[in-house]
Amino acid sequence: MFPRTFAKRSKQHLLMTLAGCLMSLLGTGCQSTDQSPSTKEAVPHERPYVLILGTAQDGGLPQIGCQEPCCIRAQQDLTARLFVTSLLLADPLSGKRWLIDASPDIREQTALAHGHPASRQETGPRPPLFEGVFLTHAHMGHYSGLMHLGREAYGAHNLPVYATKSMEQFLTDNGPWSLLVESNAIQIRSFQPDTPIDLGADLKVTPLVVPHRDEFSDTCAFVIKGPDKSLLYLPDIDKWDRWKTAIEDVLKNVDYALIDGTFFAEGEIPGRTMAEIPHPFITESLRRFAKLDSSQRTKIYFTHFNHTNPTVINGSSAHQAVKSAGMHIARKGMVFDL
Ligand SMILES: [Zn+2]
Ligand SMILES: [Zn+2]
Ligand SMILES: [Zn+2]
Structure with a gap:
């Protein structure tokens, strides 16, 4: 149920290593297959996985011009930065991979994605x-x-970009994005909500439309389904009760849920009306999900953190509140096997 990092080897990987060692006893020397993400060799038949590339709200952390403690450290120490929310979906079997959300931190995140999956020819x-x-x-x-x-x-040349019709319209009708379309740098493949998009024999992405300030386009969440497990990615929604679908029903059918954790609580941004930028506060989500069985709550990973959100600070009371409610905080580098 829990995500792994590439520091730990999967059970399958370990079995293959042991099998390799056994074979080597009969022939050549035993080779360790314990590799870092960037050097990991191909392990055939490993399952598809999702790698978290970023967990911050759109403005990132540090956020421009912020002179509060939330951002001061990250302005001086680049390793304390939080990249904007984005995922990599990797399929070791085919050597293919897809980016979910193209964030302002895409350069660093593409570097982070290097070597994923290990079977990829780069x-x-x-x-x-x-x-x-x-x-x-x-x-x-x-x-x-x-x-x-x-x-x-x-x-790029004809790089497929999967989006709704309204998102396609936005990119096609507005510069500078329209130039990407006209020059065939990207090729938009519009999708229908609730209709799975096949990415391989056992790998599908299903878009779900969610209510969110739709100034330029509608907004989707994605359910990514592999051979064994599935993951919900829902970084932005106005409020849970504005969605025609009950989040609990979606949760029932997935194994992991990376969901909107933009703000911890009301009043988090002094001087701004938070009703203008509605999101379910983590405090509201904790209350709502308290009714669920622990087997459901443990699927939840909050993400899309605003720079003001204290949940990201280890040991903060917000952090503790999430942990003691049996839920989790998404971190860059987490890997979820599908
Ligand atoms: Zn956002
Ligand atoms: Zn800040
Ligand atoms: Zn948004």
Whole structure:
């Protein structure tokens, strides 16, 4: 049920290592297969997985101009930065991978994705970035990374971008994004909500439309389903009770849920009306999910943290409140096997 990191080997990986060692007793020397993410060798038949590339709200952390303690440290120490929310979906069997949300931190996140999956062929000075990019919506944290795909930077050619019709319209009708479409840097493949998109024999992504300030486009969550497990990615929603679907029903059918944890509580941004930027406060989610069985609560990982959100600080009372409610805090580098 819990995510892994690449520091730990999967059970299957371990079995293969042992099998390899056994064979080597009969022939050549035993080779360790304990590898770091960037050097991990291909392990056939490993399951698809999701790697977290970022967990911050659209503005990232530090946020521009913030002189509060939440951002001061990250302004001086780049390792304390939180990248904007984004996921990598990797399929070791096919060597393919997809980016979920193109964040403003896409350059660093593409570097983080290097070597995932290990079976991927990444040769030459400019190997293909991804087999496709899935977009949730047209708020800056979720699509503006596309700018690095144009002529000024990577110069992609027909890179598939999966989005709703309204997101497609937004990209097609507005510069500078329209240039990416006209120059065939990206090729938009619009999808229908609730209709699974096949990415392989046993790998599907199903978009769900959720209520969110739809100034430029509608907004999707994604259910990513592998051969054994599935993961819900829902970084932005106005409030749980504004959704026609009960989040609990979605939760029942997945194994992991990375959900909107933008703000911990009311009053978190002094001087701003929080009703203008509605999100379910983590305090509201904790109350709502307290009714659920622990087997459901343990699926939940909060993500999309605003820079003001104290939940990201280890040992804070907000952090403790999430942990003692049997839920989790998403972190960059977490891996969820599907
Ligand atoms: Zn967002
Ligand atoms: Zn701040
Ligand atoms: Zn948004």
